[in-house]
Amino acid sequence: MRLSELFVRLAAFAIAAVICVVGARFAVATVETRSVDAVQIALQENGHDFATVLGDGLQVILEGEAPTEANRFRAISTAGSMVDASRVIDNMTVKASEALQAPEFSMEILRNDSGVSLIGLIPAATDREALTARFAGLAGRDGNFADFLETADYETPLGWNDSVDFALRALRQLPRSKISVRAGRVSVEAISDSPEEKAAFENELRRITPQGQLVTLNIMAPRQVVSPFVTRFIKDADGARFDSCVADTPAAERRIVTAAQAAGIEGRVGCTVALGAPTARWADAVTMALEAVDELGGGTVTISDTEVTLVGQQGAVQGLFDRVAGELENTLPEAFALEAILPEAPVQGQDGPPQFVATLSPEGLVQLRGRVSDELLNTTAENFARAKFGSNDISMATRVSDGLPGTWPVRVLAGVEALSSLSNGSVTVQPDTIVVRGNSGVEDANGIISRLLVDKLGSSAEFEVNVTYVEALDPIAALPTEEECLDQITAVTAARKITFDPGSANIAGEGASIIDDIADILRRCSDLRLEIAGYTDSQGSEGGNQRLSQQRADAVLDALRVRRVPVSSFRSVGYGEENPIADNETEAGREANRRIEFTLIVPESTEEPTALEQIEAEAAAAEQTGDEATE
Incomplete structure (x- = not known):
């Protein structure tokens, strides 16, 4: 009896244990399912669709690839708000972020009477001190210089250095300007004092624009004041x-x-x-x-x-x-x-109407001939012509005549002044008309002369102006290009050679007159980038020849500087016995190899190593040196 009761009790305990286990598992499954569903719904409602939810008993496991670390953190926080945070297991990954894009480097340069200002973002590899020193020099001693540049350690973009170099050269020309610099393109806004100065600025900036650069010019000139209108x-x-x-x-x-x-x-x-x-x-x-x-x-x-x-x-x-x-x-x-x-038909005598004629030849010879009313007018016309043409080369062939109109002196002097507006031509003065013909390097010469005659003679005056604009006579349009300047220098040095005293850098013989001719050419070629190269023959030591060639190139550069040639964009280089153009075994060949050459400086490549590349290159070189030392 007692034994059966024991078995009954044991069976009851076993049945109760099974029921508890089954109930516990059911409860855990229910909690797991509800937790997973609640977290999944919360994640979807908060836009975290990238996360998937798995249940492992009472634990909630988050898996998936989050776009950013911030999204991952928000997903974990959302799950922790639905179940106890200690139950949340993070198995999520974060999507690899793309490499940061290099910023667009840019620089704004402002120049006015107060000074120069720089603002913008430039590559960290830029020689900041040298750059600011170049721009600060344009502010002058009493001008202000403000540097608001920031740097970023990214690779220098292609064309950046050329753009900065052009901006500096443009800024030298433009005292009131704003220049915007980007890699490969430059925008220039400036104010000039006159339309002529505007044309000169535009012509010069186009001449010095590097190949491949996109340059936008917006140079404004105040309207000229015309009087009389x-x-x-x-x-x-x-x-x-x-x-x-x-x-x-x-x-x-x-x-x-x-x-x-x-x-x-x-x-x-x-x-x-x-x-x-x-x-x-x-x-x-x-x-x-x-x-x-x-x-x-x-x-x-x-x-x-x-x-x-x-x-x-x-x-x-x-x-x-x-x-x-x-x-x-x-x-x-x-x-x-x-x-x-309404004019009446003229009545003329056999000799025709009286005339006064003034002519100006292309060589600058001025001749005055025809009739004048008295000796005072004759002397006045001659002196006036000397003052207007700045020359003593005045030929007088006038004669005093009676019966001329009372307005004759005014008409004669107006004619001489009109002639001074021409490069060459003639003015014919008659009692009823003035005829001006010739050539000029000023596009609006017809208008200028017409306004002059109206101002001097009145609006009812009869005159004819027929002046042809000749571009070759225009001092602005006729400026030579860099290549034309170099061709002119080459022509001078091809026929004659700059010589030096034996073994020295002293310019000898007719070298001084050759440099005079070169200086005359260079004064018409502003802001020319030029290399003066010195060469020797192969006699003597290589190092001695290099030093001598450098000294001779420096001597030519100094000689041009003394002649007031702007040489800030020039460089002198001694190449010694390199690049012979003739056989050094003959005296004639050695003489030909001892020479000075002029070449245009071509902008260097803008593909400079970044700071990181330079450090890696130095580390690699040091490692190679260490390996060689170990061997």
């Missing part, structure tokens, strides 16, 4: 043309050009946009005057400030002229006054 239009048997055309705005210029084309002018035509217009309705007055000349079929109209002078052609119908002149007078803007002239 003159537009003069002529239509005759030779066609329609402007002697002078000025406008106060670009819109006014377009209106005037359109009216001129409608009146018969052909080809390319433009007006000078300038300050000095007497009224905002300048374009209205000019277009009305051009339409009047076209309706007459020919004639001349001169608008000088607010005075309008309409001159009809000889033989024009009086009634038509009166009607057109009357309509113009009544439609002109209020500020303008009209003078209408």
Whole structure:
């Protein structure tokens, strides 16, 4: 009896144990499932879809690849908010981050009367001290220099050094400017004092632009002030043309050009946009005057400030002229006054009208001939010509004559002054007209001379200006390129040779005159990058020859500096007996090898090693040296 009770009790305990185990497992499974579901839902609601949730008993395991370390941390925090944080097991990985992109290096340079400022991001491999020293030198002793540059340790981009070098050279030319530098491209904004200076700046900057550089120029020039404000239009048997055309705005210029084309002018035509217009309705007055000349079929109209002078052609119908002149007078803007002239046919004697002729030859010879009213005018005209042309080479062939108009002295002196605006040509002065013909290196020479004659003789004066613009005479457009400068130097040194005293760097013989000729060329070639190379023959030691060639190259550089040639962009190099051009076994060959050569400096490659590459190269060299020492 007692034994059966024992077995019953043991069986009850066993059954209870099994039930407890099954219940515990069921409870754990239920907790695991609910924990996994709760964490998974929370992760999805918070945008952490990259994480997957696994259950291991009471533990919650997170797996997956997080985009960033921050996303991984947020996923763990989200899981910890749903179950006890001690139950969360992190098996997630973080996606490998991409290498950081190198920043775009850039530099802004500002220069004005106060000094120079630098701001931007430059490569750490840049020689900061040398760079800032070059720019600080442009600020002058009393100018301020501000350096706000930052550096980043990334590889120097291709074209960066060329861009910085061009920016420095441009800054030397531009006292009021802002220059933006990027690798391979430079943007220049500047202010010039005049249109001529603007053209000179643009021409020089284009000349020194390195190959492959993208350069954007925006150089502004103040509008010139024109006084008197003159537009003069002529239509005759030779066609329609402007002697002078000025406008106060670009819109006014377009209106005037359109009216001129409608009146018969052909080809390319433009007006000078300038300050000095007497009224905002300048374009209205000019277009009305051009339409009047076209309706007459020919004639001349001169608008000088607010005075309008309409001159009809000889033989024009009086009634038509009166009607057109009357309509113009009544439609002109209020500020303008009209003078209408219909000339009569001239009555001339057998000798024709009296003349005074002034000519200027291409060589600069000035000749004055023809009639003058008295000795005082003769002397005045000669002295005036000497003052205007800066020359004593004045040929006088004038004669005093009676019966000349009272305005003759003014017309003669105005003619001489008009001639001074030409490179070569002639001026013919007659009682009723002045004719100016010739060549000039100034594009607006016709307008300048017309305004001069109107100012001196009045708006009703009759004159003809026919001046041709010749680019070769333009001191700006005719500037030689670097290659042309080098060709000129090569031509000088090909025929003659710079010689030195034996064994020394003293320039001998006609070497000084050759350097004089080279200096004359270089003064016309501003900011030229030039290498002066010295060579010797093979006699003597190699080291001695190298030193002698360097001394001779330095001597030529110093000689050019003494002659006031800007040599800041030059370098002198002694190559010794390298690169012979003839046989050193003969005296003639050795003489040919002892030489000075001039070459253009080509910008060096911008592919410079980064600081890291330089350190690695030095470490590799040191390791190789150690290995060799061990062996």
